[in-house]
């Protein structure tokens with residue numbers, strides 16, 4: 371199967387109107403879509419891949435004319451469920467195939483009666499597939515800078531996404547939490563713009579000083595985190611080339627910085643970006659890249675007006691003129707759009723397809739043209755889910771949003787004893803850096819108070835705190851000043867605290883998608899991590915339902931005498 375690049379070239383006007391359609395009509399509000407049947411998001415992604423493979427055989431990076439001729443010959447599913455890694459791929463990359471820890475761990479493996487979380491968290495090297503960033507064709511200056519930061523080996527999703535984005539494809543990037551999606555889109559962008567970019571003949575005449583990339587994130591914390599990641603790569607001398615435009619911060623100062631520093635990348639929240647753009651202080655028509663990080667959340671009803679403006683204006687008129695720069699996609703007169711999340715509902719695929727240029731779905735070990743993805747089939751029965759039939763892959767798809775190295779448990783507790791259970795859980799697992807999630811803001815303070823009263827350093831993080839307070843709390847937590855961060859949904863997406871070794875659900879997440887994002891705050895980049903849901907007896911059926919939807923073993927347990935005791939399933943069900 372060969373992807374014809376630039377097959378569908380949409381007229382600017384048509385594209386703009388289809389975007390309007392998407393935000394206002396075509397794309398249903400995320401919450402409306404997610405609440406009744408959350409698992410369909412995951413199912414969709416998996417079903418999509420499978421449908422294509424059934425019809426057309428596996429699509430390879432090589433078939434997409436990726437420079438490095440990386441050949442992904444086998445199905446991702448085979449690798450993730452224990453199948454051998456494709457030898458062609460290993461040889462193409464000159465990498466010895468490694469057995470991933472996910473492969474090694476049977477889903478139904480018996481757990482020890484007592485588990486202690488190791489204090490030293492090691493990165494699982496099986497996540498890394500290409501041997502180096504050089505193999506992915508990144509420019510030398512960028513590679514030097516990555517090496518200085520100790521980044522030498524790309525993760526699997528980076529290996530897949532970097533060549534695809536460098537080939538100017540619009541892309542939807544889906545990979546589980548903590549797998550390195552941020553660099554997967556940042557590195558190809560920084561290969562094209564800014565001081566570390568690939569040298570071109572155009573350079574001497576290229577006096578571009580406007581914004582060339584807009585990155586949108588749903589929360590200030592995630593926005594700031596992305597800014598820091600860009601600054602880290604640009605280095606101290608060029609860090610002014612990225613500007614944060616997040617809400618809650620002083621808007622006039624942001625506008626002044628835009629004028630004075632002439633950044634090439636802006637990263638921000640939808641509201642602030644669209645406000646400054648509407649005020650005529652941010653010019654994005656010449657933008658070459660638009661990234662929507664946590665796209666499924668950004669396209670929800672809450673953000674519709676701001677996202678509408680952003681989608682309408684960013685890259686409306688590309689300043690890129692040279693065929694040399696655009697290569698095979700020289701016909702394109704618009705921005706390149708990159709959509710990113712661990713959870714990609716079919717609505718995102720549909721939307722991306724309607725306003726993209728031959729967009730592709732990039733996952734850790736596969737690349738699929740979106741126009742081949744079909745609407746998912748109906749949800750399957752439990753019998754199907756338990757069998758080895760192809761339909762079982764529907765549930766397997768949900769696993770793809772969760773890091774493979776996580777352990778999941780649940781225990782029951784009366785509401786008034788939950789904090790005590792939380793404390794015993796932390797002691798039993800010897801967890802050092804803990805994020806505890808609740809659904810509302812009000813009770814957070816009370817939990818912090820109770821933990822502190824028992825000598826456990828804790829702090830709260832929520833949207834009612836000012837920007838400064840939020841970043842101070844987060845910094846102190848990352849620096850180890852607090853052992854427990856008690857927070858709400860605000861911290862569920864994107865937050866990267868690599869040391870986090872335990873996530874606790876003090877309240878049940880609203881659905882399996884929310885469970886996946888919360889859980890993904892631990893077990894980052896192949897590290898070990900544990901997720902414990904503390905629920906009331908009457909709520910256990912919800913946990914068991916999510917367990918089925920996510921297809922991960924969430925085991926019943928209790929914490930007694932400083933130990934984690936794992937129950938056998940029959941004792942409970």
Ligand SMILES: Nc1ncnc2c1ncn2[C@@H]1O[C@H](COP(=O)(O)OP(=O)(O)OP(=O)(O)O)[C@@H](O)[C@H]1O
Pocket residue numbers: 521522523524525528545546547548549550551552553711712863864865866868890894895
């Ligand atoms: N190639 C690499 N080598 C070493 N560390 C890396 C590499 N790529 C990313 N990281 C680190 O891995 C961590 C997780 O990356 P990142 O936050 O991009 O994950 P993510 O997939 O976007 O997660 P989420 O879905 O939760 O947003 C970060 O601390 C990042 O700096």
